[in-house]
Amino acid sequence: MQHYSVMSLARNAFSRHQGWQQAWRSPDLKKEYDVVIIGGGGHGLATAYYLAKEQGISNVAVIEAGWIGGGNTGRNTSVVRSNYLFPESAKFYDFSLKLFEGMSRELNFNVMLRQAGMVSLLHSRHDVEAMRRNLNAMHMNGIDADWIDADEVARLAPGINRSPAARYPILGGIVQKRGGIARHDGVAWGYARAADALGVDIIQQCAVTGFDIRNGRLRGVETTCGRITTGKAAIAVAGHSSVLAGMAGFRLPVTSMALQACVSEPLKPVFDATILSPSAGIYISQSDKGEMIMGGGLDMYPSYAQRGNIATLEGVIAGVVEIFPRLSRVKLMRQWAGIVDIVHDSSPIIGLTPVKGLYINCGFGTGGFKATPAGGWTLAYTVAHNRPHPLNEPFTLKRFETGAFIDEMGAAGISH
Numbered sequence: 001m002q003h004y005s006v007m008s009l010a011r012n013a014f015s016r017h018q019g020w021q022q023a024w025r026s027p028d029l030k031k032e033y034d035v036v037i038i039g040g041g042g043h044g045l046a047t048a049y050y051l052a053k054e055q056g057i058s059n060v061a062v063i064e065a066g067w068i069g070g071g072n073t074g075r076n077t078s079v080v081r082s083n084y085l086f087p088e089s090a091k092f093y094d095f096s097l098k099l100f101e102g103m104s105r106e107l108n109f110n111v112m113l114r115q116a117g118m119v120s121l122l123h124s125r126h127d128v129e130a131m132r133r134n135l136n137a138m139h140m141n142g143i144d145a146d147w148i149d150a151d152e153v154a155r156l157a158p159g160i161n162r163s164p165a166a167r168y169p170i171l172g173g174i175v176q177k178r179g180g181i182a183r184h185d186g187v188a189w190g191y192a193r194a195a196d197a198l199g200v201d202i203i204q205q206c207a208v209t210g211f212d213i214r215n216g217r218l219r220g221v222e223t224t225c226g227r228i229t230t231g232k233a234a235i236a237v238a239g240h241s242s243v244l245a246g247m248a249g250f251r252l253p254v255t256s257m258a259l260q261a262c263v264s265e266p267l268k269p270v271f272d273a274t275i276l277s278p279s280a281g282i283y284i285s286q287s288d289k290g291e292m293i294m295g296g297g298l299d300m301y302p303s304y305a306q307r308g309n310i311a312t313l314e315g316v317i318a319g320v321v322e323i324f325p326r327l328s329r330v331k332l333m334r335q336w337a338g339i340v341d342i343v344h345d346s347s348p349i350i351g352l353t354p355v356k357g358l359y360i361n362c363g364f365g366t367g368g369f370k371a372t373p374a375g376g377w378t379l380a381y382t383v384a385h386n387r388p389h390p391l392n393e394p395f396t397l398k399r400f401e402t403g404a405f406i407d408e409m410g411a412a413g414i415s416h
């Protein structure tokens, strides 16, 4: 374990980082591994870490086409929460939130978790009735969530438009106090460093191009850096899951779409909590640097273009300005998109595939950052034991045969 004191940080700064240790190695690719993880996003790196740490399997390679955390892990708006509707999701996402709560200590890497609460706004009688039902379900599932009145909303969201004539009047809200945000690239780097320290090889700038499958069983993985012999591989490539499944000869019930977000110029601290309006289709939080982070729904058509369209962006900005009129003159600084993997019940897929020895983690769509630790933990268990853990048992491909869907589409009202 490495601990950096203020003194050692200052020493390294003045010595121009001579002697500064690399956080993880850049090893040569070996010809054979026990497990190959495809995708160096948060989920892939967490899977590698938990394989080594919890399952005792450290002869593992993480193969990343670009750079680690450069996919959706580095593009998301970093909201974490566990206020889902169905018991299966509540268990899974609360396990994830608990892992987040211990993550900085476990990885010895500050992931800057800020549990300042996540507030869903209620603007109409319908919102109130629908959210009352959701709140009851959350309580039944043991999830901490509270009803708050309009005054408390205004305290958590200073500057919110409280005019009764507003297009989105504020009738109250639901808050999960343990919800909040965490530093997304910190999560990728923390898992990478900890996995590397346990012997995992992280190979960047190397893309998987095919699979060697014989008699329905995985024998190897083809990459742009050469062939790897392995009996087990796990796909964790989010928006590119269908492409990898296609290489292995099966189809996934997943559609790839762009999800975008944007940030304003930095402001002095305005609010700590994350505020979400299902009716307006927006959410907003403030980063530690002061930028207002804003997002909304998907660009609703299949695409692999990581741009995002103007109409969706306009809709988000219009909604934000209706609810926070004082932000109308703030300048927008950056906009971007990521390609996310959408499943029609808005729940993930973590489990075995039709190819023996090949496993998958995908379908987290617009909300998989918060699931990074649980996604990695359960996939590692599944790979090691060749069967799902009870936490991910409801989230395998089997539900597309049985029809036991877990429809979380409306749970929080909007994707994030």
Ligand SMILES: Cc1cc2nc3c(=O)[nH]c(=O)nc-3n(C[C@H](O)[C@H](O)[C@H](O)COP(=O)(O)OP(=O)(O)OC[C@H]3O[C@@H](n4cnc5c(N)ncnc54)[C@H](O)[C@@H]3O)c2cc1C
Pocket: 038, 039, 040, 041, 042, 043, 044, 063, 064, 065, 066, 067, 068, 069, 070, 071, 072, 073, 074, 075, 076, 077, 078, 079, 080, 206, 207, 208, 209, 236, 237, 238, 239, 240, 244, 259, 260, 261, 295, 336, 337, 338, 339, 340, 364, 365, 366, 367, 368, 369, 370, 371, 416
């Ligand atoms: C704008 C936006 C906002 C979001 N906001 C939130 C939020 O607030 N909260 C939340 O919980 N979730 C959010 N999400 C969703 C979240 O980002 C994702 O669900 C999550 O990051 C997925 O992580 P991952 O590790 O599975 O995928 P990724 O981080 O995308 O990693 C997959 C990796 O696979 C690599 N890859 C692809 N093909 C290959 C190949 N052939 N060979 C090797 N490597 C390959 C890619 O380069 C990539 O690095 C948001 C997403 C976006 C786009």
